[in-house]
Amino acid sequence: MYEALKKEALKRKRAFEEDPRPIIQIGMATCGIAAGALETRAAFQQVLAERQIPARIRTVGCMGHCYAEPVVIIDHGASGFPPILYPEVNSGKAAMLAKLFLENGDPRLEHILGATKENDMIPSVMEFPRFNREKRLVMEKCGHIDPEDIYDYIAGGGYAAFAKTLERPGDTLIDEIQQSGLRGRGGAGFPTGLKWELARQSQGKEKIVICNADEGDPGAYMDRMLLESNPHQVLEGMLICAHAVGAGRGIVYVRAEYPLAVKTLEKALHQAKEARLLGNGILGTSFDFHIDIFEGSGAFVCGEETALIHSIEGYRGMPRQRPPYPTESGLFGKPTVINNVKTLATVPAILEHGAQWFRGIGTKNSPGTAIFSIVGDVTHPGLVEIPMGVTLRTLIFDICGGIPNKKGFKAVQIGGPSGGCLSEAFLDTPIDFDTLAEAGAMMGSGGMVVMNEDTCMVDVARYFLDFTQKESCGKCTFCRIGTHHLLAALEQLTEGKGESVDVNFLQRLSEDIRAGSLCGLGKTAPNPVLTSLKYFANDYQAHMKEKRCPAMACRPLVAFYIDLEKCARGCDVCEGCCPVDAVFTTPNRKKGIDQSLCVKCGECMTACPPEYKAVMKVSPPHLAPVIERPPQAARKGK
Amino acid sequence: MSENRITIFVDGKALKAREGEPLLKACLAGGIFIPNLCYMEGIDPLPVSCRLCFVAVEGRAQPVPSCSIPVREGLVVHTDTPEVRRLQRQGLRLLLSTHHVECARCPANRHCALQDMTRFLKVGLKPKTVYLKAPPVRSEHPFLDYHVNRCVLCGRCVEICKARQDRPELTFIKRGFDTTLGFFPGGASNPQDLKTYRACVEACPVGALVLKDSNKNP
Numbered sequence: 001m002y003e004a005l006k007k008e009a010l011k012r013k014r015a016f017e018e019d020p021r022p023i024i025q026i027g028m029a030t031c032g033i034a035a036g037a038l039e040t041r042a043a044f045q046q047v048l049a050e051r052q053i054p055a056r057i058r059t060v061g062c063m064g065h066c067y068a069e070p071v072v073i074i075d076h077g078a079s080g081f082p083p084i085l086y087p088e089v090n091s092g093k094a095a096m097l098a099k100l101f102l103e104n105g106d107p108r109l110e111h112i113l114g115a116t117k118e119n120d121m122i123p124s125v126m127e128f129p130r131f132n133r134e135k136r137l138v139m140e141k142c143g144h145i146d147p148e149d150i151y152d153y154i155a156g157g158g159y160a161a162f163a164k165t166l167e168r169p170g171d172t173l174i175d176e177i178q179q180s181g182l183r184g185r186g187g188a189g190f191p192t193g194l195k196w197e198l199a200r201q202s203q204g205k206e207k208i209v210i211c212n213a214d215e216g217d218p219g220a221y222m223d224r225m226l227l228e229s230n231p232h233q234v235l236e237g238m239l240i241c242a243h244a245v246g247a248g249r250g251i252v253y254v255r256a257e258y259p260l261a262v263k264t265l266e267k268a269l270h271q272a273k274e275a276r277l278l279g280n281g282i283l284g285t286s287f288d289f290h291i292d293i294f295e296g297s298g299a300f301v302c303g304e305e306t307a308l309i310h311s312i313e314g315y316r317g318m319p320r321q322r323p324p325y326p327t328e329s330g331l332f333g334k335p336t337v338i339n340n341v342k343t344l345a346t347v348p349a350i351l352e353h354g355a356q357w358f359r360g361i362g363t364k365n366s367p368g369t370a371i372f373s374i375v376g377d378v379t380h381p382g383l384v385e386i387p388m389g390v391t392l393r394t395l396i397f398d399i400c401g402g403i404p405n406k407k408g409f410k411a412v413q414i415g416g417p418s419g420g421c422l423s424e425a426f427l428d429t430p431i432d433f434d435t436l437a438e439a440g441a442m443m444g445s446g447g448m449v450v451m452n453e454d455t456c457m458v459d460v461a462r463y464f465l466d467f468t469q470k471e472s473c474g475k476c477t478f479c480r481i482g483t484h485h486l487l488a489a490l491e492q493l494t495e496g497k498g499e500s501v502d503v504n505f506l507q508r509l510s511e512d513i514r515a516g517s518l519c520g521l522g523k524t525a526p527n528p529v530l531t532s533l534k535y536f537a538n539d540y541q542a543h544m545k546e547k548r549c550p551a552m553a554c555r556p557l558v559a560f561y562i563d564l565e566k567c568a569r570g571c572d573v574c575e576g577c578c579p580v581d582a583v584f585t586t587p588n589r590k591k592g593i594d595q596s597l598c599v600k601c602g603e604c605m606t607a608c609p610p611e612y613k614a615v616m617k618v619s620p621p622h623l624a625p626v627i628e629r630p631p632q633a634a635r636k637g638k
Numbered sequence: 639m640s641e642n643r644i645t646i647f648v649d650g651k652a653l654k655a656r657e658g659e660p661l662l663k664a665c666l667a668g669g670i671f672i673p674n675l676c677y678m679e680g681i682d683p684l685p686v687s688c689r690l691c692f693v694a695v696e697g698r699a700q701p702v703p704s705c706s707i708p709v710r711e712g713l714v715v716h717t718d719t720p721e722v723r724r725l726q727r728q729g730l731r732l733l734l735s736t737h738h739v740e741c742a743r744c745p746a747n748r749h750c751a752l753q754d755m756t757r758f759l760k761v762g763l764k765p766k767t768v769y770l771k772a773p774p775v776r777s778e779h780p781f782l783d784y785h786v787n788r789c790v791l792c793g794r795c796v797e798i799c800k801a802r803q804d805r806p807e808l809t810f811i812k813r814g815f816d817t818t819l820g821f822f823p824g825g826a827s828n829p830q831d832l833k834t835y836r837a838c839v840e841a842c843p844v845g846a847l848v849l850k851d852s853n854k855n856p
């Protein structure tokens with residue numbers, strides 16, 4: 001039966017490829033749409049219609065190159081050029097490309113990123129590290145296939161691994177996964193094969209497979225991207241898991257804040273059912289498997305597996321003590337496998353190429369690839385898939401282009417709110433589950449925030465604590481109240497009121513919250529504090545002892561003043577841009593800042609012409625020299 | 639749980655216990671006090687949420703909540719190690735930091751779990767920093783007054799409602815530090831419910847739930 005599907009898929013693919021009309025391929029995942037891909041598509045549509053250009057628009061998911069969105073690839077074979085990738089195609093650029101390239105054959109080389117195929121005319125994108133240093137195993141097809149067309153996935157070999165596994169007994173699949181060394185991509189890196197084995201051995205009936213797509217880490221979006229760009233790969237992983245453990249029911253727990261992912265999934269489920277890849281008697285065998293979607297309502301803690309289960313059962317999303325683990329007693333008390341989206345999406349490739357192949361990628365204890373969403377102070381942010389074991393330096397500087405604006409590197413926060421902040425000393429550490437855990441960070445779900453020298457680590461710790469405190473479910477004492485105390489202390493430090501806060505207090509309370517909390521949220525909530533205390537002790541000391549913020553990021557701890565030596569007589573730029581009229585003119589027609597009015601927005605500093613650079617920022621604030629506001633320069637009109 | 643009688647060793651003392659019962663229960667029955675708030679017999683699964691009943695179990699690197707450990711033959715337990723006490727004191731201090739100390743006016747005075755534990759753990763009743771919530775009393779429930787700043791959120795009342803009512807009316811609401819007890823509005827009109835709420839009040843370890851005056855007489 002699978003052969004028939006494959007044949008149909010290849011037939012459709014051939015027909016698509018044999019059509020001589022040019023193809024405009026637009027990335028239309030949430031990220032692309034946010035960057036304006038809908039307008040881009042409309043502009044193409046309009047120009048194609050107006051000028052009767054015979055080109056086809058094909059929408060795909062996301063390639064992970066956030067910095068370049070909206071991304072468009074134009075394949076115009078008749079022009080003699082290879083397919084070309086254009087970054088940042090707004091509607092104007094779209095109209096221009098439609099006219100000049102599609103109509104007149106001029107690819108406007110000044111706008112391209114590169115060709116997507118090797119050729120001797122234009123450099124290929126594969127010459128850029130952002131492309132060639134990656135190893136795409138899970139994301140391979142993302143941004144290249146139409147997520148709303150199951151045949152596109154099948155034509156590229158999709159569901160072949162599952163069709164093959166249907167002929168094998170479930171336990172041999174589990175052996176294969178165990179031998180591959182696959183570890184869960186949802187957080188702690190638990191061995192997936194072992195989890196499946198436990199579920200398979202479990203006595204309970206009516207086993208369940210849950211795909212965890214709650215993805216609540218701020219700044220992480222790889223699960224969304226996979227579901228929006230290639231949902232069938234995730235479904236195939238679930239099918240293989242179901243067959244391996246003997247489950248008849250599956251649920252994708254996806255957060256309601258991902259409407260496009262939900263829509264794409266619904267469509268995928270529908271098409272899979274039509275193709276008899278889901279439902280009763282799958283592919284003509286006696287295997288039955290049904291998948292439903294459950295939309296979570298936006299609580300970070302609901303990503304924790306026991307809270308997730310409560311939430312599906314209709315209760316408040318609160319975790320419970322483990323054991324029993326879900327593989328023994330999960331949803332409605334039934335044996336339940338809960339795996340992350342990326343974990344499941346990795347499974348088809350392992351069964352297709354074998355455990356040994358998978359072990360050949362990555363490191364000994366963390367085989368395979370890791371997907372990171374790299375955001376913050378990097379030149380080329382986005383989603384990156386690399387083999388485990390690549391160093392942070394390679395990832396941040398080579399692949400993602402380093403820190404923009406000639407700033408220095410300060411820290412990288414890995415693993416979201418449960419993760420840690422690592423310093424420059426870790427740049428040459430190979431990244432895998434174990435090295436990160438040793439350093440006090442965590443793979444987490446793969447969020448990575450790069451921070452430049454203008455970042456205050458006390459403030460960063462405060463930010464993450466604020467998040468975990470607000471997202472604590474409130475069930476257990478340490479997480480509910482302990483994180484509140486920790487947050488209050490960090491707030492005092494960033495506001496210059498931290499006289500009574502000391503390092504020991506922060507350290508002890510953090511350790512107690514870690515040891516005392518019920519679930520992973522509380523146990524890992526202090527990580528940002530513990531790691532920043534360890535690797536950025538100076539930041540804390542300065543805030544405590546001198547009320548100084550070394551990065552000059554904490555507003556209450558900085559002041560702006562105007563260097564009268566540098567200030568140009570008669571220039572009024574800073575005065576004009578100050579939103580609170582804190583800037584005044586001195587008797588010799590230079591400027592001063594009234595500290596009692598200044599809100600420290602920094603507008604004057606940005607506005608001061610580069611040839612003067614007269615606005616200075618200092619910390620602690622008392623270092624700013626006092627310039628008296630002359631009486632005649634009282635606030636305008638007041 | 640089996641009927642098998644087994645022996646465990648707590649602080650050097652041999653205790654008889656029923657195989658599989660919670661370690662906390664076995665210790666309390668054997669006369670060894672372990673601070674606790676949320677434990678109640680007969681709830682499954684147990685909340686394990688107050689995080690006070692920590693003990694050190696040989697073979698485990700970290701202290702564990704004793705209510706979550708089913709006893710088995712030969713278990714060796716220490717209830718008084720520095721790590722255990724440190725966690726218990728920290729947990730109790732955290733609870734007290736959200737507690738309005740007004741013992742003289744509190745119905746739980748002299749049989750209050752917090753008072754007992756402060757004495758046992760030698761922790762002062764009034765910590766340096768206290769965060770209280772406003773308003774201190776919520777009276778929207780037909781039978782109950784809820785004293786927000788006495789509540790330790792152990793969840794006993796919630797569990798009792800869950801066990802006794804088809805559509806339990808007590809639940810936790812809000813998140814993080816703001817988490818509090820909430821009531822689903824509407825029900826609570828039949829006399830059966832009053833019985834449930836009386837049980838909730840009796841189960842409250844700290845006097846946070848009080849029957850409204852009009853309902854006090856049986």
Ligand SMILES: Cc1cc2nc3c(=O)[nH]c(=O)nc-3n(C[C@H](O)[C@H](O)[C@H](O)COP(=O)(O)O)c2cc1C
Pocket residue numbers: 183184185186187188189190192212213214215216217300301302303304305306338339340341343344445519520521
């Ligand atoms: C507070 C908290 C949030 C979590 N959020 C997620 C999440 O969003 N997605 C996820 O896959 N796992 C999340 N996890 C981990 C899950 O509990 C679980 O370990 C994971 O889904 C197992 O999948 P894996 O074995 O494939 O990694 C979270 C854990 C905690 C403690």
